[in-house]
Amino acid sequence: MLILLCPYCGVKAEETELSPGGEAHLKRIGPDGTAEEFEAYLFARKNLKGVHFERWRHAYGCGKWFLAARDTHTMQVYGTYKAQTAHATDEIVANARQARPEWVPDWPQASEAVVG
Amino acid sequence: MPSRRYSVFAIAREALRQHQGWNRAWTSPEPRDRYKVVIVGAGGHGLATAYYLGRNFGITDVAVIEKGWLGGGNTGRNTTIIRSNYLQDPSAAIYDKALKLYETLSQDLNYNVMFSPRGLIMLAQTEHEVRGYRRTVHANTLQGVATEWIDARRVKQLVPIINIDGPRYPVLGGLYQARGGTARHDAVAWGYARACSDMGMHIIQNCEVTGIETENGQVRAVNTAKGRIGCDKLALVVAGHSSQLAAMAGFRLPIESVPLQAMVSEPIKPCMDVVVMANTVHGYMSQSDKGEMVIGGGTDSYNAFTQRGSWHHIEETVRALIETFPMISRLKMLRQWGGIVDMTGDRSPILSATPVGGIFVNCGWGTGGFKAIPGSGWAMAELVAQGRPGPLAAAFGMNRFREGRFIDESVAAGVAH
Ligand SMILES: Cc1cc2nc3c(=O)[nH]c(=O)nc-3n(C[C@H](O)[C@H](O)[C@H](O)COP(=O)(O)OP(=O)(O)OC[C@H]3O[C@@H](n4cnc5c(N)ncnc54)[C@H](O)[C@@H]3O)c2cc1C
Numbered sequence A: 001m002l003i004l005l006c007p008y009c010g011v012k013a014e015e016t017e018l019s020p021g022g023e024a025h026l027k028r029i030g031p032d033g034t035a036e037e038f039e040a041y042l043f044a045r046k047n048l049k050g051v052h053f054e055r056w057r058h059a060y061g062c063g064k065w066f067l068a069a070r071d072t073h074t075m076q077v078y079g080t081y082k083a084q085t086a087h088a089t090d091e092i093v094a095n096a097r098q099a100r101p102e103w104v105p106d107w108p109q110a111s112e113a114v115v116g
Numbered sequence B: 001m002p003s004r005r006y007s008v009f010a011i012a013r014e015a016l017r018q019h020q021g022w023n024r025a026w027t028s029p030e031p032r033d034r035y036k037v038v039i040v041g042a043g044g045h046g047l048a049t050a051y052y053l054g055r056n057f058g059i060t061d062v063a064v065i066e067k068g069w070l071g072g073g074n075t076g077r078n079t080t081i082i083r084s085n086y087l088q089d090p091s092a093a094i095y096d097k098a099l100k101l102y103e104t105l106s107q108d109l110n111y112n113v114m115f116s117p118r119g120l121i122m123l124a125q126t127e128h129e130v131r132g133y134r135r136t137v138h139a140n141t142l143q144g145v146a147t148e149w150i151d152a153r154r155v156k157q158l159v160p161i162i163n164i165d166g167p168r169y170p171v172l173g174g175l176y177q178a179r180g181g182t183a184r185h186d187a188v189a190w191g192y193a194r195a196c197s198d199m200g201m202h203i204i205q206n207c208e209v210t211g212i213e214t215e216n217g218q219v220r221a222v223n224t225a226k227g228r229i230g231c232d233k234l235a236l237v238v239a240g241h242s243s244q245l246a247a248m249a250g251f252r253l254p255i256e257s258v259p260l261q262a263m264v265s266e267p268i269k270p271c272m273d274v275v276v277m278a279n280t281v282h283g284y285m286s287q288s289d290k291g292e293m294v295i296g297g298g299t300d301s302y303n304a305f306t307q308r309g310s311w312h313h314i315e316e317t318v319r320a321l322i323e324t325f326p327m328i329s330r331l332k333m334l335r336q337w338g339g340i341v342d343m344t345g346d347r348s349p350i351l352s353a354t355p356v357g358g359i360f361v362n363c364g365w366g367t368g369g370f371k372a373i374p375g376s377g378w379a380m381a382e383l384v385a386q387g388r389p390g391p392l393a394a395a396f397g398m399n400r401f402r403e404g405r406f407i408d409e410s411v412a413a414g415v416a417h
């Protein structure tokens, strides 16, 4: 059974206590979005086989939404983090890269951001 | 060498010769450098696409490339329910085409697919379902698909082992399709494979496609475990791995992959000669020819590629089915397994051209594509051969998600079957 640590209340929650909420970090499209943007936002999921960032709600616990990094192929959990976060923590990235050295995050890294 | 025609005379002749004269049902060739059409995925849908390309369009320069063994994906893992009682017109058209083709498939392929139109009941166990299924019966009547609403007494007559007075899930009636039933899943894949091989097509197993080569927005080749294979046209028919193949070609699909589970019991004497689906509790059951009770459950609710699924889903299914079929509580389960199903937002499939010239996709059959195999192959062959969809595939283009033209089957197909 899948077990995720709720980053709010600290409970190790079993799958049956949780409701999944699909891919995380989606950018909401505003009223002037194009049909393509709405399609991408509503339907075109990454559906990755590997490192996946996703939303979960601690439904039968504290009730809060949080985020998890999970491997959809091996079911390994790389870590959980709070929902009000732009992307996963460095520690989670390190965990994921340890298991999958070929994987690279698809957001700008701190070092690159400083240089840029 | 083409395989020998199967018949009672062939069996008699071989019986006298210690069965030395049978050929292999299909060949295992090394791939050529290029084919006119390459199909990725030797599940039922990929093989049926190849078959109807040859039969209906005379295109036989075809390779079907499979990373594992043919029929080893969802086709060989499904619970084989066949029906065509969907709600929307485009669905009724393609699923009923499939059912009609199933009715004569054994003769067409000269291969016994054991199609068994034993009848199928979808139980209504809530008031909501009663209304939903009555609406489906009306829709089916307009579509010319014969289905009927039956009351609980009639359900009990058809399924004597059922408990219609359960405290949590009473049976209020059902949607009945007398033409529905089951077929042997492996035989469907094997029958198509044999017919394709006889037409000179290549089925290349143990050969994973790892990349797709394009040039100026047009497909050129696939890279595989057995090298580069050129093609004029490429059909991606890989169910749960559709997003992965699309990513190789540089586009995205409105698909999410989730595990769906099933299990079979020890074999018992014949006790149920119809297929029963109980969608409120996400469970369905039929009895195989060997006597096993074949039980399917619900999908996991998060993306995964483990052909296994969550334990608690099995528990939920069994717990609920035991109320409706008390006698199964004493059965031992022999095997449990999972397949990775490809879910779309409207629970309808995608048969479509793609942003890349020459690449076509057939996916999104989700929890219910076994029943569609012949109709889907028929429509996909039309799409690949002509470069544009025929009447069966027209409504199932991938742009419908952009254009808001959904084919909403969440009532008829939102559950696993
Ligand atoms: C447990 C379960 C029960 C079901 N019950 C029913 C039912 O009762 N009735 C019903 O109608 N439907 C049912 N379904 C759904 C049905 O099984 C599928 O919709 C249907 O079999 C899909 O067929 P396919 O040919 O598209 O996919 P598959 O049979 O999965 O074939 C796709 C093939 O593509 C191959 N592939 C993937 N990636 C690559 C690659 N990179 N290179 C080469 N090959 C690749 C795979 O190995 C696989 O063999 C069920 C499914 C499951 C899992």
Ligand SMILES: [Zn+2]
Residues within 6 Å of the ligand: A006, A007, A008, A009, A010, A011, A058, A061, A062, A063, A064
């Ligand atoms: Zn919590």
